Amino acid sequence: MAEEVQIAGSGExxxxxxxxxxIGLTLITLGIYGIVWYYKINKELAAIGQAKGSTEAGTDPMKSVLAVTVGLLLIVPVFLSLFGTWKRLNAAEKLVGLEPGMAAVPGFLLSLLLGPVGTYFLQSNLNKALQAQSA
Structure with a gap:
């Protein structure tokens, strides 16, 4: 079960x-959970940024989801969205006082080449950022 953490300075x-x-739920649901998860992590990153008065961590999670779903037809938006998510994670980590756990370029390449491994690191680093900002 996931632990809920109040994002300080926001209602999220x-x-x-x-x-x-x-990773398991994404595989079991044939990718449906992965899309929902992608929306939720981008929403959490945006909330962290907004709570700190910054737009570096994102503003509109729906754009990210559209890029990896509908944008799949054009291919390029998927890459831009995935790289952007890693950049937003790095920005959120800095905003809460952490050193980035993995830089955007290696994280993006890991997600691209070994999807589940990239997902693991993305969620692990987001977990650290969420816990750091609530402390």
Missing amino acids: VGLVRNPLGV
Whole structure:
């Protein structure tokens, strides 16, 4: 079960999820959970940024989801969205006082080449950011 964490300075709640659970649920639901998860993590990143008075961590999670679903037809938006999500994660980590767990370029390449491994690191680092900002 995911642990709920109040995002300080906002009305949003973030979830500290088990990274293996994210991967497993994505596989079991044939990708449906992955799309929902992608929306939720981008929403959590945006909430962290807005709580800190920054747009670096994103503003519109729906754009990210559209890029990886509908944008799949054009191919390029998927890459831009995935790289952007890693950049937003790095920005959120800095905003809460953490050193980035994995830079955007290696994280993006890991997600691109070994999807489940990239998902694991993305969720793990987001978990650390959520916990750091709530402390």
